[in-house]
Structures are given as structure tokens and as C-alpha cells.
Amino acid sequence: MILQIIVDMVGLGATYALLTIGIALLFGILGLMNFAYGEIIMIGAFAMYLFKDYPWFVGVLAAVVFAVVVSVLTERLAFRPLRNADPVTLMIASFAVSLALQSVMRMTVLPRTQGVPPQPFLTESITVFGIRVTVLQIVTLVLCGVLLGGLALLMKKTPLGVQLRASAENFQVAKSLGVKGSFVIMSAFAIAGVMAAASGIILVARQGAVSAEMGLTPLLIGIVGAVVGGMSNLKGAALGGLLLGMGTGLLEATLPTDLIAFRDAFLYSAVMVVLVIRPQGLLSGTKVRTS
Amino acid sequence: MTNSTRIRRLFETPILLVALMGLVALIAVFGDPTITRVTVQALIAVVFVAGLSLFSGNSGVMSFGHVGFMAIGAYTTAYLTIPVNLKSSMFSDLPEPLGFLATIHAPFPIAILVGGLAAAALALVTAPIMARLGGLQAGIATLALLVIVFTVLNSWTDVTRGSSSMIGLPKSTTVWWAAGIAALVIVIAWAYKKSRSGLQLQASREDYLAATASGIAVGRHRVFSWVLSSIPVGFAGALYAGFFTTFNSQTFFLSLTFSFIVMIVLGGYLSLSGAVIGALGVSVLQEILRRFQDGAFTGGNSLPAGIADLILAAVLLFVLVKAPLGLMGTGELRLFRKRSIGSAS
Amino acid sequence: MLLEINELFVRYGKSVMALQGASLEVGEGELVSLIGQNGAGKSTLLKSIVGIAPVHSGSITYDGAAVTDKKFSVIKNRIAYVPEDRGVFSSLTVGENLRLGAVSRKDTRNIDADIERELARFPILGEYWSRGASLLSGGEQQQLAIARALLLRPKLLLLDEPTLGLAPIIVDLIFDVIEQLRDEGVTILLVEQNAVRSIEVSNRSYVMQAPGKILGSGNAKELAANEAVVDYLGFSPTGLLGDSE
Secondary structure (H helix, E strand, C coil): CHHHHHHHHHHHHHHHHHHHHHHHHHHHHHCCCCCCHHHHHHHHHHHHHHCCCCCHHHHHHHHHHHHHHHHHHHHHHHHHHHCCCCHHHHHHHHHHHHHHHHHHHHHCCCCCCEECCCCHHHHCEEEECCEEEEHHHHHHHHHHHHHHHHHHHHHHHCHHHHHHHHHHHCHHHHHHHCCCHHHHHHHHHHHHHHHHHHHHHHHHHHHCEECCCCCHHHHHHHHHHHHHHCCCCHHHHHHHHHHHHHHHHHHHHHCCHHHHCCHHHHHHHHHHHHHHHCCCCCCCCCCCCCC | CCHHHHHHHHHHHHHHHHHHHHHHHHHHHHCCHHHHHHHHHHHHHHHHHHHHHHHHHHHCCCCCCHHHHHHHHHHHHHHHHCCHHHHHHHCCCCCHHHHHHHCCCCCHHHHHHHHHHHHHHHHHHHHHHHHHCCHHHHHHHHHHHHHHHHHHHHHCHHHHCCCCCECCCCCCCCHHHHHHHHHHHHHHHHHHHHCHHHHHHHHHHHCHHHHHHCCCCHHHHHHHHHHHHHHHHHHHHHHHHHHHCCECHHHHCHHHHHHHHHHHHHHCCCCHHHHHHHHHHHHHHHHHHHHHHHCCCCCCCCCCCCHHHHHHHHHHHHHHHHCCCCCCCCCCCCCCCCCCCCCCC | CCEEEEEEEEEECCCEEEEEEEEEEECCCCEEEEEECCCCCHHHHHHHHCCCCCEEEEEEEECCEECCCCCCCCCCCCEEEECCCCCCCCCCEHHHHHHHCCCCCCCHHHHHHHHHHHHHHCHHHHHCCCCEHHHCCHHHHHHHHHHHHHCCCCCEEEEECCCCCCCHHHHHHHHHHHHHHHHHCCEEEEEECCHHHHHHHCCEEEEEECCCEEEEEECHHHHHCCHHHHHHHCCCHHHCCCCCC
16 A cells, blocks of 8 residues: 555656756756746647547657747747846746747637547556556656656766756856857757656646646646755756655645645745745755845 | 925825826716726726835835735625625535634725735735745745635635635725725825835845845835735725625636736836836726627627737737836836926936 | 957946946957956956946957957957856866867867866866866866866956965966966966066056056056055065066
8 A cells, every 4th residue: 555655656756856847947047937838738738639549659749849849939939038137027928928828729729628538558557566557657757767867868968968057057157158048048948848748748648638727737836846946956856846746645645635725835835935944945055046 | 406396206196196096086987887897997906006016116026926915805805795694605614713704794994904904914924935035036935925825715615615706795896995095005105115114125126235235124124015015905805806796716816916917017017107007008908808809899700718818918028028117117107307497307 | 459448437237337447458478467456346347358247438359359349259259268256167077167168169179189288287177077066176166267268279368366265386376377378378368466476477467446447557667666556556566577577
């Protein structure tokens, strides 16, 4: 029984870690708290809906393409003109982008919630050591693992990764050395798009539905995880997301039912406390100016 | 500068703005029901945005959470003005210590006041957090506050009815209530802006380090303006409840927050006149956009739902890029600019 | 003249005029020092060359081109800037930091050779190559910052207080390196509080007083003859003839 809970916790933890990194990536490099990230996830999920009658990997491919394209587009159209604006202006702008994307989807292809029947193979389950594990859970873990691992590899081993990490730490100095700012930023948005697509794919499989508003909850999760784990430190953010997911899973399994609904209230109170005590996040090592 | 000029400078803007409120009230009184509705809505928006600017305009810290205070004002008004016999069936499962909510009743003016004070209570609780944070961290904290309030309102269904509508509120908000409170809030916001605390807070907005270095207790002023600003915003909630007579937990969340942000950004978040003008202008704009979406200008063919939001979002982005300080920038409304020879102006 | 600065005014925000009419020039191959007390405006001057500080009025010309022009690229003109806080990326390894110095270069074959050369100049960097740059001491970080700047193969090297807060033995090392670079033909504009050593190694020095006013300039002899300079410095540079005469 306990093992089952642990398996569920880890699955949720991985999912949340993915969400958190997507948020932390753009924050670290641009100081952008991207409200519209939830909508990129939604668009990835929408691709799954669009191709629901095709083999699963077609939807997956489409999700990545859609999400990356839209993510990069938001950079070019909305965020590039605001390149040097202060973080709050950027946050407000991302708020507007979020609403714009939601509206467009609502106006065109997603006026109502649409069901997405789960791919049959995802609902199959296998039993390992007495624990029931669905294929979906396995896929979630694999997807998250591959993406997080791939990102770590990108960051450590590729020239782009070095430039991204340098830019995340000190964009101005990086640029003064010759790092191409625009390219770095576009890459960050593209990578965030891939992460968002994966999150969208997983969410659709879990929820079985897509709607224009579905991006809000994952966005808020990502924000909490990032704030608590470490806004600009990717490792800290991933860890924060993991802990958040596992903690949420634990709370869901152990909290008396009438308190579960207040889970979010607890979480966000924790966010406020962390912001005051350690604004750079619990797991981050860097210092952040608060005022 | 002569004394009379100084006095004129000090009172010009609030007088102009209050007169504007009077004008709007007259339009509401003599217009048809639709115009009345739109203008009262606009006046309520003024109350909110002027209250918000009391904090955000002076401190430079944008708050995403003030709608939470508005919710408190609205719910307080609901508990106080819904007829008692209706409440007993609506709130049949109130937990023990909150049983009084089903039996209390008060006239509208009291409800407004209590609504503001209740909002202030929440502001007080969260004040220590706002004292220490600035910039983006503060923005995120206020967002967290919004989510907390929403979660509690949405989930504590026994007390708040959650996402089921609050009904049975009497329609107590008249034009004069809305305009009167709007005028009052304008005066309060202006008074604070010109007060010593307000001026010191504005100094921290320009240069936080310089301000702290010269001994300004930025945290304390932030706290004061944070709590003070929650009261008019609570009033706005009360007025909202008394006008629309129904709402639920979903009412006071991101959508409304976005509307108000458009208002304060478009008008100019550093200027009180900007906040007022933004509130009035965007309220009208939203009504027009709603009509547009319903087909008023396209021969009765309604447009896909969401186009009003899209246009609003596009407007906001445009303003952020081209004129981040909004229509009024840092200036205030003045009658005319006089330049007389020999006096410093 | 490679670098010419004329009547430069720099204003931060609305009220603080950090530089009030500073003028200086640096000839190709020269080692020029800018010395003065804390807060005189020396760093601001360097920052305005690389576009970090807002120029209010006055001109900065490099190789004939206006630096304040939007099209002016600090990198393409091979101007390397080592800031006061060194700008070392602590989340990267020493090796990654160093390689970033060459990120704008297209001649990949020569980069490795250049890296070898810098490692020879600063052996400590080779020891810490694959370890986090945050593990380096202040002096070692300074060496990393300078080595990284040199990977640009700069025509003009701007050093902002490179020996600030460093142990005397490292200060010696840094000044040795500066002299080496001067001999190799790199043009250097050195901002320093360490007046003695700076005047010693430089062709010419400028003495700056807050807010950004040049009190006097010239080589050691000329500075010694300038009463205001001697007053401000608190000593006479007469003894510092060194080998730059």
C-alpha cells in the first residue's frame, strides 16, 4: 500500500518537476515570470486532441511542434519589444499574452471542453512487486526523465547550454562577451515549448480532456514549485517541483477529505512565507535582490 | 511660488476628479437603464482602481491580489444584507463558531464600512510580507494572496457557497452611493499621495537604495499604504455586491484582476488621475467590446466568444510596449497650465 | 589616437551627474592609467565606453567611430572589458568561463592555442579547469576574468580596478601581467586606486577627482610637477620613473 503511494508520489513529482523547470528557465534568463506558459501547455494538449484518432506518437510530435512554434511566436511578437522592461511589466505582458492565447483558442477551435479518450495502451497496467503501475505512469516517468536528462545534457555539454547558463546568471556580462542575446532568448523559449508540450501530453492523458482554460492549474503549480525551489537555479527548481509533487501526492493520500480542497491555500501560504524568508528559493544558492 | 498657487496646485486635481464623478453621476441619472448600469459599473471600477493606485502608484509595486480584498468586501456585504430568513436556507451547514453569519443583518452603509474593515484585517495579516518585498517578488506574493483567497472562497462551500451563486442580495447600490464613495476614495487617495508617508514612499519608488540610505522606513510606509488601500477596495466589493446582487467565488479571480490591470496600466499606474480615467475609459470600452462581440456593429451576427478579451489583451500589450506609463504618465489632471512672468512654475 | 573621450557627462537617474566633463585619450599600444579615489567616477567612464552607463553629453570615439552609435559593436571592435566585480559566472566551471571569452570568434583553430597561452600565463586556471568557478579565490577569479578577456584577442583592454582587495603577491602578479600585455602591444586603459604601481607601469596617467573631473595628466614627471595632483594623491610621483619613461 505504501509502495503504491510512493509510486504515485514519484509520478506526480516528476510531472511537477517538468512544470517547474519550464517556468524557471525563462525566469532565470529573462526575469520573465511567464503567465502564458500555461497556455503553451494547453496548445500542446490541444495537438493531442487534434490528432486523437492517429497513433499516439503523431500527437506527441504535433504537440511539440505546435508548442514550440507558439512559444517562439510569443517571444517575437510580445516579449521582444519589451526586452529591457522591468520584470513586473513583463509579468503583466505575459498576463495579456495568456488571455490572448486563451481567447484565440476559445474563439476558434476550443469553444468548449473537449474530451480526449485515452489511448488504449496507456490505460493498461502491469503489476510489479504487488504494485499496480499503469503504462501512463511509466510513460510519464520516462518522458520526464528523458526531458530532464536531455535538458541537463544540453546545459552541460553543448555550447548553447553554456551560453544559456551564463545568460541565466548574468545576461549583461554574457552579452558583453559576445553571446548573441536574441538567439539565446529564442532558444530558451523553444526549450520551454518542448517542456510545455510534454506537460500537455501528460496532462491530457491524466485528465482525458482539453479546454481553453486548462493551463491555469499547471501554471500555478509551476510557479509555486519555482518560487519554493529556486527561481533561477534550474536544479533547485527541478528539485522544488519534485518535492512539491511528492508533497502534494502525500497530502492527497493522507489529508482528511474535507481539507484536501484547501491544499492550494496551504501551498500558496507557503509560497508567501518562502518569498519573505528566502526569496531565491529554498534550494537555490544564489542571492536575489528583493526590492 | 505664491501661496495661492500652492493651494491651487494642491486642490486642483482632486476637485477636478470629484467634479468628474459628479458629471458621471448625472449621466447615470438622466440616461436610460443601460447607461445607468454602465456608469455605475464604471464608478465602482473607479473606487477599486483609485484604491489600488493608493498602494501601487505610490510604492511602484503592482498588486495582483487586491481583487481578493474586493471579494472580502462583497462577501461581507452578502452576509450583512441578505434577508435573515433567506440565509437560514442558503447557509444551512455553517460551522459552529460562524453561526452568527446566518443571523446578523445590517443596513447597506454599515455593510460597506464593515466590508472595508474586513478587507483591512486581511491586509494587516499579510502586511509583514508586503513590508519586505518589492518588485517581482511582491507581485508574485500578491498573486499568491489572490489564489489563497480564491481557494478558500471556492472550497469552503459551507460558509461561502463556493462556486454556487450568492443570491438574495438587495440592490442597494444607487448612483449616488457609487459616485459618493468614488469621490471619497479619490480624496483619500490624493491626500495620501501628498502626505509625508506618501511622498517618502514615492521616493523609494524612484530609488529604493537611496531612499533607505536617507533613513526612509520604506517597509513601514509600504505596510501603511497596503492596509489603507485595502479599505476602498473593500468598499468596491460592497458596492459590487449591492449592485449586481449576485456573484460567486469565480467572480473575484483572474478575469476581474485582468480588467483592473488594464485600467490602471492604460490610465497610468503612477497617476491618480490616470487610474480614474483608466477605470472610466476601460469600463466603457469593455461595454462596447461586449456589444461588438454580441453583434451590435456587425448586423446582429454575434462574433465568437473571446474576441472582446482578445482585443483587450491586445490593447494592454500595445500600451505596455508603446507607453508603459499609460495615458497620464506621472502627471495629474489640471485645469490649465498658467505661466506668469516672474513666478517660478 | 585609438580612444578619444571628450567632455563626457554621464548622468544616472534624474539627479546624479557621475561624470562632469571628463576628457582623455589613449594612443594605440599605450598603457594609460586612470587613478583616483573611490567614487571619483573612474568605473563610470569605463562603463560608458562599453555602453553600460548612460552618456548624457560629450563624445567617445574609438578608431574614428562614435561609440554611442547604435551600430557600434564593442565585440566586433575587439574591446574587452573586465568589470570591477569580475563578471565570473559562478555556476559555470573555470573552463566554461574561459571558453566563453572566445564565443564571438570564428577562427576556432586558434582558440585552443590561445587558451593554452593563457593557461601558461595563469597556471592556477589549468588546475581548476573542470571545477566550479565559485571555488576560486578573489585573486584567482581576477586572473580568470583577465584571461577570458584576453581570449577576445582585444585591441583595447579595459581593466576596472583589477587589484582591488587582493593580496600583495597577487597584486604583483597582476601588474606583471599588465606589463607583459603592454609589451605584447595590447592597448590598455587601466582604472586603479593603487596609484603608485599604476603610474609606475603606465606611459601616461590621468588623475580623476569626483565627480569625474580630470585633475591632471601625464607621465610621472609631469604629474609630479602638478601641485593639485600631488595634493590629491598625497604624495609626489617623482620617484616613480620606472621603465616607461
